[in-house]
Amino acid sequence: MATLTASSPSQYHRRSWLERNGGQLGLHTVLILITILFAVPLLVVVSASFTDEVALAKNGYGLWPSQFSVDAYRYLLLNPDQIIRSYGVTILVTLLGTLGGLLVMTLLAYALARVDFTWRRPISFFVFFTMLFNGGLVPTYILITQYLRLRDTLAVLILPYLVVPWFVFLLRTYFSTLPKEFIESAKIDGANEFQIYARIVLPLSTPALATVGLFLILMFWNDWWLALLYINEASLYPLQYLLFAILRNAEFLSNNANQSAMLGSVVVPLQTIRMAMAIVAMGPVAIAFLALQRYFVRGLTLGGIKGE
Amino acid sequence: MAPTATTPIPRNANAAQTRKRTGFGALLRKNAIFLLMAAPALLLLIVFSYLPMFGVVIAFKDFRAALGIFESPWIGFKNFEFLLRSPTLGRITVNTLFLNSLFIITGTVGAIGLALMLNEVRLKMAARTYQTFVFFPYFISWVIVGYFSFALLNSDNGLLNTTLSRLGLKEVAWYSSPQYWPTILTLTNLWKGVGYGSIIYLAGMLAINTDYYEAAMLDGANKLQQIRYITLPFLVPIMIITTLLAIGRIFFADFGLIYYTTRDNSLLYPTTDVIDTFVFRALRVNADIGMAAAAGLYQSVVGFVLVIASNWLVKRVDPDRALF
Numbered sequence: 001m002a003t004l005t006a007s008s009p010s011q012y013h014r015r016s017w018l019e020r021n022g023g024q025l026g027l028h029t030v031l032i033l034i035t036i037l038f039a040v041p042l043l044v045v046v047s048a049s050f051t052d053e054v055a056l057a058k059n060g061y062g063l064w065p066s067q068f069s070v071d072a073y074r075y076l077l078l079n080p081d082q083i084i085r086s087y088g089v090t091i092l093v094t095l096l097g098t099l100g101g102l103l104v105m106t107l108l109a110y111a112l113a114r115v116d117f118t119w120r121r122p123i124s125f126f127v128f129f130t131m132l133f134n135g136g137l138v139p140t141y142i143l144i145t146q147y148l149r150l151r152d153t154l155a156v157l158i159l160p161y162l163v164v165p166w167f168v169f170l171l172r173t174y175f176s177t178l179p180k181e182f183i184e185s186a187k188i189d190g191a192n193e194f195q196i197y198a199r200i201v202l203p204l205s206t207p208a209l210a211t212v213g214l215f216l217i218l219m220f221w222n223d224w225w226l227a228l229l230y231i232n233e234a235s236l237y238p239l240q241y242l243l244f245a246i247l248r249n250a251e252f253l254s255n256n257a258n259q260s261a262m263l264g265s266v267v268v269p270l271q272t273i274r275m276a277m278a279i280v281a282m283g284p285v286a287i288a289f290l291a292l293q294r295y296f297v298r299g300l301t302l303g304g305i306k307g308e
Numbered sequence: 309m310a311p312t313a314t315t316p317i318p319r320n321a322n323a324a325q326t327r328k329r330t331g332f333g334a335l336l337r338k339n340a341i342f343l344l345m346a347a348p349a350l351l352l353l354i355v356f357s358y359l360p361m362f363g364v365v366i367a368f369k370d371f372r373a374a375l376g377i378f379e380s381p382w383i384g385f386k387n388f389e390f391l392l393r394s395p396t397l398g399r400i401t402v403n404t405l406f407l408n409s410l411f412i413i414t415g416t417v418g419a420i421g422l423a424l425m426l427n428e429v430r431l432k433m434a435a436r437t438y439q440t441f442v443f444f445p446y447f448i449s450w451v452i453v454g455y456f457s458f459a460l461l462n463s464d465n466g467l468l469n470t471t472l473s474r475l476g477l478k479e480v481a482w483y484s485s486p487q488y489w490p491t492i493l494t495l496t497n498l499w500k501g502v503g504y505g506s507i508i509y510l511a512g513m514l515a516i517n518t519d520y521y522e523a524a525m526l527d528g529a530n531k532l533q534q535i536r537y538i539t540l541p542f543l544v545p546i547m548i549i550t551t552l553l554a555i556g557r558i559f560f561a562d563f564g565l566i567y568y569t570t571r572d573n574s575l576l577y578p579t580t581d582v583i584d585t586f587v588f589r590a591l592r593v594n595a596d597i598g599m600a601a602a603a604g605l606y607q608s609v610v611g612f613v614l615v616i617a618s619n620w621l622v623k624r625v626d627p628d629r630a631l632f
Contacts, residue, residue: 023531027428034422035441038499041456042444044467048459060470061459108349111342118339123346128632130357133612136604137587138597139363140356146373148355160356163349193341222449225563229592243451244568247458278455282448289447293440297507 049073049276056271072272076280082234082242083280089154090239094220097158101216102209104162109171110197124172131165141229152233157226161219167212174208175201207298214295221285239281246274364608367601387602396586397603404582407566408558410494416551418498419505420543424535426506427513442503450564453500457569461492486579489570493580496569497562512546513539549622549629556618559611560584583607 055067150156227241369380429435461482469479561582570576590600623630
């Protein structure tokens with residue numbers, strides 16, 4: 001009897017633990033499965049990049065290298081010219097595009113946020129209308145290639161993306177929530193609009209600037225569209241477009257096939273090289289993402305404020 | 309003392325303002341600095357957004373590169389007649405609408421389901437880890453997604469086919485079987501966007517007052533009932549708005565998703581060719597500028613009407629969330 005009474009509370013306790021946590025366990029099981037499914041494509045590409053070329057052709061793609069090899073990466077290290085060039089193009093475009101975009105968009109947003117700017121409404125509409133209607137690909141393409149003659153220039157990878165209406169409005173909304181007293185007192189102190197913009201509004205808006213800046217970095221870093229349309233010159237290939245060229249056209253890599261002799265191997269590791277290229281191109285984005293994820297989340301909530 | 313010291317200032321300011329408000333020149337001078345600040349961005353918009361709008365006249369011309377837009381001869385609706393007579397117009401319209409509908413439905417259901425699950429996880433560390441994994445694909449370019457799908461689907465040694473053959477099942481030539489592609493594209497789209505899409509619903513859930521749940525628990529409601537009768541009803545407005553806004557964009561396909569995941573494989577066009585890929589191909593591959601311009605204008609105009617219509621609907625549901 002004594003043991004029964006002693007054990008019954010713990011039995012009761014155990015059942016209630018399962019009852020209380022059974023749902024949580026099920027939830028974690030489902031979420032872990034989803035997480036694994038989401039990671040599979042990445043795992044497969046990483047494992048392929050570390051697989052021996054012949055083994056990959058024979059055994060196929062898997063979650064783990066069927067025969068471990070770093071030949072693909074060694075090959076990339078021996079032929080780094082195009083990769084370094086493309087990395088350079090992408091870094092330059094991302095840097096100039098993000099800084100330039102932030103500059104022109106914050107200037108515009110600042111003017112639109114000022115209530116004493118007489119034409120802020122019609123100009124807001126002028127910006128907004130570009131979100132509703134666009135001329136489409138053909139007129140843009142002809143304008144850029146035949147009239148502006150921007151084909152195969154660095155500028156064509158930057159200029160068309162500098163003004164994103166959605167970000168202009170996000171910044172405008174943020175600027176207009178800043179306390180008016182700051183601006184008023186600065187004016188009394190004799191500051192002009194540029195000084196108020198640079199010394200008061202921008203420093204107070206770092207969360208919005210960080211969010212828009214990160215989205216711009218992501219947009220420029222990941223862009224392949226402008227290169228697909230306007231770049232033929234390999235020396236101006238951004239990273240994403242180089243990846244595309246390699247996936248479409250194996251010869252792009254085997255041009256340097258004589259290099260494979262250096263590896264002491266008969267086969268140019270074409271398939272595994274492609275996968276290694278994808279990993280090399282993705283690396284910085286992956287690291288940056290892990291560090292900066294919360295800013296992107298905040299970007300969405302900032303956008304939400306605009307809607308309300 | 310204080311009132312006498314402060315009142316004259318606004319009066320003076322008012323007087324100064326009314327004096328200044330005479331004539332356009334004064335108005336221009338007052339706004340000059342703002343115009344100067346807005347100028348660079350406005351100039352870029354004029355060049356890259358407004359000039360192409362006028363360029364839509366190309367659709368009504370027999371465009372010759374040597375003659376340019378202005379000198380090329382007018383041909384009325386000839387380009388549109390060619391477009392209407394080709395069998396592709398129906399196909400690309402249906403594909404665009406069908407695929408985007410699939411994406412909207414699965415994207416909404418997936419985002420809400422994921423948000424509900426993440427929201428219920430009590431261990432916050434775990435919830436953040438899961439979120440990181442499902443958010444990750446959002447940061448990857450479509451080109452790299454193309455690599456992923458190639459690794460999974462290529463018929464020689466892709467993961468899916470090697471797995472199928474290991475299980476003793478028949479392999480599938482994915483890149484030449486169009487019937488599978490609406491599913492493949494839907495899964496790819498979900499994989500890339502559902503983490504991002506769930507954030508807005510998670511934010512919506514955080515905004516729900518916890519009193520509702522406490523009251524429901526006192527009444528003996530279990531978790532599923534709480535979700536069914538409290539959480540979901542609160543999410544309905546967000547769901548309606550995001551869906552309507554997505555419908556406003558239903559005539560515009562995600563070019564990167566289609567082009568890179570299918571590897572622009574012509575065998576798959578029956579189910580994957582959309583307006584955007586068709587326009588791109590007509591312009592860049594076939595150099596049929598008239599056809600490309602006509603299809604592009606068709607998309608711009610119908611797209612414009614749909615954006616206006618969806619915004620009108622959003623306004624009726626929740627005026628604060630309308631775009632304009």
